[in-house]
Amino acid sequence: MDILNALVAFLNFVFIPGLAYGSQLALGALGVTLIYGILRFSNFAHGDTMAFGTMVTILVTWWFQSMGIGFGPLPTALLALPFGIAATAALLLLTDRAVYRFYRKQKAAPTILVIVSLGVMFVMNGIVRLIIGVEDQNFADGARFLITAGDFKTMTGLTEGLAIKTTQAVTVVTAGLTVAFLFWFLQKTRTGKSMRAFSDNEDLALLSGINPDRVVQVTWILAAAMATIAGVLYGLDKSFKPFTYFQLLLPIFAAAIVGGLGSPLGAIAGGFVIAFSEVMVTYAWKKVATYLLPDSMAPDGLLQLMSTDYKFAVSFSILILVLIFMPTGLFKGKSV
């Protein structure tokens, strides 16, 4: 029984939060990796793109709520999501037309594009703060739990409860659907195939008559969708605060690099690697250990490897280890 209790505690405090967080990171890293694969630069504005998409979604959610439109037990934000994606896609296409296209035609060095993306980051950050402010916004509604800890205890008779928040379930399901759609798009459709060709070898792709402008536009739209979905899911699960989204840049980049920049499959794997390491290193294992070990060996301390304040250090250390030992990442990404 104790082993079961330990397992449930592990699922409740490590596995499920890690799975939800990993899905959010994976979606964010997919956006970064797509832009890197096609446009060949690290987009520092991605965190703020996520913040922008989430902000639009929140505003539309509030509007829906004021009109009495709900989504039953599910968060209303899911209904508002398409509006957020559309607005973000429009913003990114506009940014590309006004800013990035010039440097693309010039064939500017990737570092210059990174600095340009810093400027875009400033602008987006300013817009978001101007419209919604810097405060925490909580916009999750609908049913709070799929299973509460109490229900689980009466159902199974265990002393340890398992709670699954609706937002966690929504996160995992939505992320799964989004990734499935993205892979279907990249593997099966003509546009998706031309994107992969463009990513593999730009010159060859141009030679075979692929329209680069179209590829770039579709990339921005997909990146906008990924960023907005990732941002909204993160905001539902935790809360929305512009500065937190800027800080998400580090774990997202870590995920994309760990998986291999430019590789969509790698981005997903990287997202889960980063998320699970972060949760496992900062979780206090005392509870699990108390169930597993005999009473005489019960631990005194919290058995926490690092305090949660250092979660950045975890993604950073993994990033550095990967950079040193396998610079192209787990899935052999690009290394230009």
Add this chain to the structure above:
Amino acid sequence: MSKNLYLFAGVVALFLFTGLVLTSWNQTLLILNFALVSSIMALGVNIQWGYAGLFNTGVMGFAALGGLAVVLVNSRPVPEAWSAGGFGILAGLALGALTIAATIFLRRRMVKGRARSLATVALLVGGFFLFRAVFDPAVDAVEAINPTIQGNLGGLGLPVLLAWPAGGLLAALAAWGIGKTALGLRSDYLAIATLGIAEIIVAVMKNEDWLARGVKMMDLKERPWPVPYEVSLQQNPRFLELAANWGFDPVSASSVVVKLCYMVMILIVLGLLIWLSERALNSPWGRMMRAIRDNEDAARAMGKDVTKKHLHIFILGSAVIGIAGAMLTSMDGILNPGTYQPLRFTFLIWVMVIVGGSGNNWGALLGGLLVGWLWLIVETLGPMVMGGITAGMAPGPLKSHLVDSAQHMRLLTMGIILLLVLRFSPRGLIPEK
């Protein structure tokens, strides 16, 4: 050159105009000192980016280390804390360093294979637990001592002027560590790695209370010689008489005098650093650096060790940023890790370098003064302007929201300026010669 003189004359006129028309002299000097210290940081970034093309987004971290150096050098030691756990903390840190050194040594000595990987992991895991076992009780003991005002080890109790070079040294040490691992990889990786290390440095400073009291903040009592206190000036009869003769009220006069003293000290450091960098830039060493930046392969073919040179310049630039960070903290008289924000400390400095002209030290200075002025003046004038714009609107939530959000306008402004300069004048206001 004459065009550059006009530009600097324009900046001087701008600050005079600010003092005479827009705000008080006190406020103007505050902006000027801020802009000058930021110029020194911009100089550091310019050394890295302009001379060698290294993309460092960790300015915030190096500046924070400079601030930490002020506490470590200047504040008084806490003897009880040292006897309670000082030795334990030092031993713990030494164990941690030893573990890393041993791992590196082991990896160099053993042949590649499963045995080496296992030994590495075992060494790191064992070292980590040993470190925690020694370090944690010592930290608890130190933080338990008089936690409302102390709870830290304190510093060396030395004059604060020594903290400025110490800040440079601390930043240089961190730069050596990060440069050893991230340099030689592709250019964006350095950017991401430095972004991360800066966040970690600030996280450590926020949470390690034994070091500098973390977010509980550290009040620094000492002032660097020869800068007096405002309060002691206000009690000095000779100063009061002088102020009265000139027709100033003593409170604002004292703070103007203190800021002027700081200004002189910053100008001395700034002048020294610009002189040194100009000398370096025009020496064979500077020519080699630019050659490496412009064509790494050619420089390599000439037998230059590019990665090693990059490491040197990365350390030098970071040290300059560390010095500026130490100056900023000693000027503020308080170390609050919560104020270290990447937008303000890293990306603003980048805007200064790009606007001023990368690769040119005078450009970094000009950019620092202009952008620093804009950054703070928008804070002062923004709500006023927004109030003027919305004066005709009926009072309500929308109007108050607009007035409140005016302070965020500056992020937008900075971003637009950066994008416009990159697009239409990518070499900046004073281009590289």
